[in-house]
Amino acid sequence: MSFSILATDPTTSARRGRLVLPHGTVETPIFMPVGTQGTVKTLHPAELEQLGSQIILGNTYHLWLRPGHELIRELGGLHGFSTWRKPMLTDSGGFQVWSLAKLRKITEEGVRFQNHLDGSKMLLTPELSMEIQGALGSDIAMLFDECPPYPCDEAYAAKSLALTTRWAKRCKDWVTENEPRSGEGRQQHFGIVQGSIYADLREQSARELVELGFDGYAIGGVSVGEPEHEMFRAIENAVPFLPHDKPRYAMGLGTPPQILEMISRGVDMFDCVMPTRIARHGMAMTLDGPINIKNLIHAKDPRPLCESAHPHVAGFSRAYLRHLFRAGEILGLRLLSFHNLHFYLSLVAGAREAIAAGNFPAYKDSFIRRYTRTDTP
Amino acid sequence: MSFSILATDPTTSARRGRLVLPHGTVETPIFMPVGTQGTVKTLHPAELEQLGSQIILGNTYHLWLRPGHELIRELGGLHGFSTWRKPMLTDSGGFQVWSLAKLRKITEEGVRFQNHLDGSKMLLTPELSMEIQGALGSDIAMLFDECPPYPCDEAYAAKSLALTTRWAKRCKDWVTENEPRSGEGRQQHFGIVQGSIYADLREQSARELVELGFDGYAIGGVSVGEPEHEMFRAIENAVPFLPHDKPRYAMGLGTPPQILEMISRGVDMFDCVMPTRIARHGMAMTLDGPINIKNLIHAKDPRPLCESAHPHVAGFSRAYLRHLFRAGEILGLRLLSFHNLHFYLSLVAGAREAIAAGNFPAYKDSFIRRYTRTDTP
Numbered sequence: 001m002s003f004s005i006l007a008t009d010p011t012t013s014a015r016r017g018r019l020v021l022p023h024g025t026v027e028t029p030i031f032m033p034v035g036t037q038g039t040v041k042t043l044h045p046a047e048l049e050q051l052g053s054q055i056i057l058g059n060t061y062h063l064w065l066r067p068g069h070e071l072i073r074e075l076g077g078l079h080g081f082s083t084w085r086k087p088m089l090t091d092s093g094g095f096q097v098w099s100l101a102k103l104r105k106i107t108e109e110g111v112r113f114q115n116h117l118d119g120s121k122m123l124l125t126p127e128l129s130m131e132i133q134g135a136l137g138s139d140i141a142m143l144f145d146e147c148p149p150y151p152c153d154e155a156y157a158a159k160s161l162a163l164t165t166r167w168a169k170r171c172k173d174w175v176t177e178n179e180p181r182s183g184e185g186r187q188q189h190f191g192i193v194q195g196s197i198y199a200d201l202r203e204q205s206a207r208e209l210v211e212l213g214f215d216g217y218a219i220g221g222v223s224v225g226e227p228e229h230e231m232f233r234a235i236e237n238a239v240p241f242l243p244h245d246k247p248r249y250a251m252g253l254g255t256p257p258q259i260l261e262m263i264s265r266g267v268d269m270f271d272c273v274m275p276t277r278i279a280r281h282g283m284a285m286t287l288d289g290p291i292n293i294k295n296l297i298h299a300k301d302p303r304p305l306c307e308s309a310h311p312h313v314a315g316f317s318r319a320y321l322r323h324l325f326r327a328g329e330i331l332g333l334r335l336l337s338f339h340n341l342h343f344y345l346s347l348v349a350g351a352r353e354a355i356a357a358g359n360f361p362a363y364k365d366s367f368i369r370r371y372t373r374t375d376t377p
Numbered sequence: 378m379s380f381s382i383l384a385t386d387p388t389t390s391a392r393r394g395r396l397v398l399p400h401g402t403v404e405t406p407i408f409m410p411v412g413t414q415g416t417v418k419t420l421h422p423a424e425l426e427q428l429g430s431q432i433i434l435g436n437t438y439h440l441w442l443r444p445g446h447e448l449i450r451e452l453g454g455l456h457g458f459s460t461w462r463k464p465m466l467t468d469s470g471g472f473q474v475w476s477l478a479k480l481r482k483i484t485e486e487g488v489r490f491q492n493h494l495d496g497s498k499m500l501l502t503p504e505l506s507m508e509i510q511g512a513l514g515s516d517i518a519m520l521f522d523e524c525p526p527y528p529c530d531e532a533y534a535a536k537s538l539a540l541t542t543r544w545a546k547r548c549k550d551w552v553t554e555n556e557p558r559s560g561e562g563r564q565q566h567f568g569i570v571q572g573s574i575y576a577d578l579r580e581q582s583a584r585e586l587v588e589l590g591f592d593g594y595a596i597g598g599v600s601v602g603e604p605e606h607e608m609f610r611a612i613e614n615a616v617p618f619l620p621h622d623k624p625r626y627a628m629g630l631g632t633p634p635q636i637l638e639m640i641s642r643g644v645d646m647f648d649c650v651m652p653t654r655i656a657r658h659g660m661a662m663t664l665d666g667p668i669n670i671k672n673l674i675h676a677k678d679p680r681p682l683c684e685s686a687h688p689h690v691a692g693f694s695r696a697y698l699r700h701l702f703r704a705g706e707i708l709g710l711r712l713l714s715f716h717n718l719h720f721y722l723s724l725v726a727g728a729r730e731a732i733a734a735g736n737f738p739a740y741k742d743s744f745i746r747r748y749t750r751t752d753t754p
């Protein structure tokens with residue numbers, strides 16, 4: 001792997017980078033569509049290509065439970081299984097155990113829980129998470145961490161962070177002993193900075209992970225219910241202690257304005273289920289902010305969703321899209337999912353161009369001003 | 378409109394024809410994917426193009442109730458509304474009133490019923506059906522008929538048929554007075570032969586409709602629960618009394634072998650919701666008969682659905698498709714819907730080639746023999 005910085009913004013911490021991974025090259029800042037169960041919901045891999053997706057995310061917890069990582073390994077890893085040929089990142093499964101499983105119990109060994117599909121008792125450990133992600137064959141594997149809830153007192157956050165560091169060490173040891181690939185085809189491993197809202201803990205977490213040494217660093221424990229200014233502070237408290245020449249990934253966020261704010265704070269990579277999830281509820285992104293296509297106001301509207309809509313969607317009127325949602329037709333879910341991902345991928349493509357052209361702050365401000373105006377039609 | 382016969386099979390009644398319609402040319406025999414609510418379920422119009430669909434069907438009853446034919450008229454007809462640019466056929470709404478609405482009451486005037494969406498009382502008449510179909514702007518509009526149930530005694534069938542003929546006359550009168558288009562852009566109108574299982578009634582119905590004179594003729598009241606041999610007899614009892622130089626359409630059927638049997642009996646056009654409906658339940662057509670992709674036997678199967686699968690689907694293993702269905706992922710519904718329509722469209726494309734090449738009986742027999750073998754893997 002190599003990560004190179006092609007340009008930096010003179011007045012913010014925004015960077016324009018390039019990440020070379022086993023399955024291809026990723027231009028950063030980048031947004032990664034989420035393919036929880038080995039498919040980005042409602043979309044065909046060919047549509048992800050049409051969208052210009054450079055890297056997508058897969059969820060270790062879901063794929064481990066169903067269909068199982070051994071089956072996926074036999075069928076060519078997650079790339080062979082899903083037919084997606086470009087880079088892929090897998091999460092560690094920790095966050096999903098946290099948000100979906102029942103009767104979770106954290107021990108030094110790992111997390112015991114009952115899975116959300118059939119209630120059977122399971123144990124996920126740092127070593128097993130790395131083994132599963134190895135079988136999935138993602139380009140980037142995330143270390144197994146504990147993601148503390150919000151709010152969380154400082155004593156718990158400190159204890160949790162220390163556990164995350166010990167688990168990071170165990171992940172690294174497992175990889176050293178078992179990682180079958182090396183060189184260009186080697187799976188990359190990203191550490192996850194925790195520490196909740198506490199600046200000293202974020203610094204400590206970052207320093208400990210950098211000391212261990214990973215291919216990239218994520219900021220975790222954000223977008224877990226905290227106010228937006230705490231989210232920005234968590235990033236600001238971690239970034240100064242991360243190496244300049246490694247990619248930075250803010251996990252699980254956010255709104256389009258939040259993504260631009262994060263880019264200006266030096267973040268390179270993003271993922272979020274929000275654009276596809278809200279699409280399935282009829283919400284579409286536009287340059288003038290989100291709209292609910294089910295609203296009566298769109299009933300006779302011959303206009304497309306947005307002046308920037310992709311040709312795959314731009315031919316359909318708001319009236320037709322509203323009809324599809326009211327009639328419960330799957331094409332509606334598809335078109336809004338496609339549209340919202342196009343919106344996010346265009347947002348980061350615009351950021352890349354703006355950083356390279358030296359006008360990122362103007363791009364960011366003008367996007368946010370229009371997106372958040374409340375007096376628009 | 379023009380319909381021309383390009384070739385006829387020397388030993389059966391199969392014909393290879395060409396139908397020129399306002400929105401394009403249709404090569405027959407043809408299968409028409411069903412787009413009940415202005416969308417062929419789960420598919421994008423661009424995928425219908427990829428499939429080589431030449432003509433699709435829209436349902437008058439559904440579109441009249443929601444979003445309403447006046448809205449569709451304002452937005453450019455069903456072509457403009459849905460963005461499908463090729464030929465389209467609309468049914469009359471009669472069959473859907475029959476199968477979906479509540480408290481139906483047939484009078485000379487039309488059918489009174491409570492609609493299935495909100496229970497409100499409505500009246501559909503021959504004139505209104507033609508008006509709605511005119512607003513939808515389909516290439517081919519079907520006359521409003523009564524479709525008697527199966528079984529049905531001869532006295533009722535005779536009374537029903539007489540009503541259908543009187544309604545056909547009213548449809549024709551309405552069109553003569555109101556049809557705004559003429560020449561090449563004129564909407565075509567197909568009569569529907571009824572008469573249940575009674576040979577003399579089928580003959581009478583066909584003769585009365587031909588006497589009135591329409592652009593094509595459908596055989597209705599088939600695939601309503603009768604045994605297969607009655608279905609074939611209904612066709613055999615009607616076809617000899619229909620003009621050789623007009624297209625013939627068998628409504629709402631059937632299995633792949635039934636379609637080939639119908640073609641050999643001189644039918645040119647087909648529609649059926651079955652291929653897309655069963656797809657959404659995990660059933661996929663193969664040359665060796667249908668399979669249920671959810672079965673455990675496919676769990677580790679790296680093979681595609683069928684050796685004849687379209688490239689849009691052929692890259693996916695049965696194991697992956699089974700996973701999509703078990704995980705409730707929409708991509709699974711999409712891929713099987715696409716696949717089954719490809720299967721039907723390939724079936725009729727093969728029939729067209731075989732008729733032109735003079736070997737239709739061999740094509741039909743070898744397809745049916747393989748499709749219905751029970752000792753296949």
Ligand SMILES: [Zn+2]
Nearest residue numbers: 252253272273
């Ligand atoms: Zn999110």
Ligand SMILES: [Zn+2]
Nearest residue numbers: 629630649650
């Ligand atoms: Zn059918």
